Amino acid sequence: MTKTNPEQKKYRGRFAPSPSGELHFGSLLAAMASYADARHHNGCWLLRIDDIDQARVVKYSDQHILNALEQCGFSWDENISYQSQCINQYHAALQKINQTELSYSCTCSRKQLKTFSSHGIYPGLCRDKGISDIDDNKSAIRVKVPSENISFIDQIQQKYGQNLTHDTGDFIIYRRDNVFSYQLSVVVDDFYSGITHVVRGYDLLDSTPKQIFLQKILDYPQPHYAHIPLAVTEENIKLSKLSHARKVNCDLKTLVLAARFLGQGPGQGQRGLDHKDFDNKDDFWQYLITHWDINRVPKMEKQVIMY
Ligand SMILES: [Zn+2]
Structure with missing residues (x-):
């Protein structure tokens, strides 16, 4: 058992989708990685709707994203925050x-x-x-x-x-x-929500030094960062709302596929995770959170996914 230092700040992670379309496989990966890492560390996981750019907001898509997350089996802490309310x-x-x-x-x-x-x-x-x-x-x-x-x-x-x-x-x-x-x-949001760990897609890696610079001049603490590889199609197109990636299925098979993409599962040389290993989604999440190991996430910019 690892002893937790009471002085140590409790882990607070987040997922911050922009409400510009449905939850697709690429955003499911960011949600899963941030969620599993937070829960593995007994931390909080917060949801924030990145609707600062109102011109890009698609009506009701926040609700669609939240419904999809719920169907996938995610549960979040505290109230959902909206950037448009933090001006x-x-x-x-x-x-x-x-x-x-x-x-x-x-x-x-x-x-x-x-x-x-x-x-x-x-x-x-x-x-x-x-x-x-x-x-x-x-x-x-x-x-x-x-x-x-x-x-x-x-x-x-x-x-x-x-x-x-x-x-x-x-x-x-x-x-x-x-x-x-x-x-x-994003820097202001993370500060006001007391975010200690940011887990997100590789496409934001090169934004991080800018954000660290802003944190320095605003005198904010710097969170820990982790950037997961992007899911791309065989034609090397990033799965995103812009590429019209389709809405994610909220079934066990898709969750297992995402966990495999993130390198999770039994050790090297053993067969990868299979959806038949789990009775249901709860069973899957329990496994993933218990065995989550961020060191096993591939250190790559992108990976091809057949989805
Ligand atoms: Zn100028």
């Missing part, structure tokens, strides 16, 4: 960043940026223009990034780092269409 928190964080003088208004158009940089790295055109009027409805707000390596130890992918100056340039925290950026909102 004051984002405003407060933005204000705090503005006070550090690390932020500035950017009036560059997409077209302008294309001529200056072909790699999507912001060339710093507005950095020294000294425009600070953030309420003019025409400009975005960027944050000045340092020229130093920001690295962290990912619990699956191991060491990862970026020099934001070279890899991204000053990035947007408030969009010119008056929407808080994903980078800012």
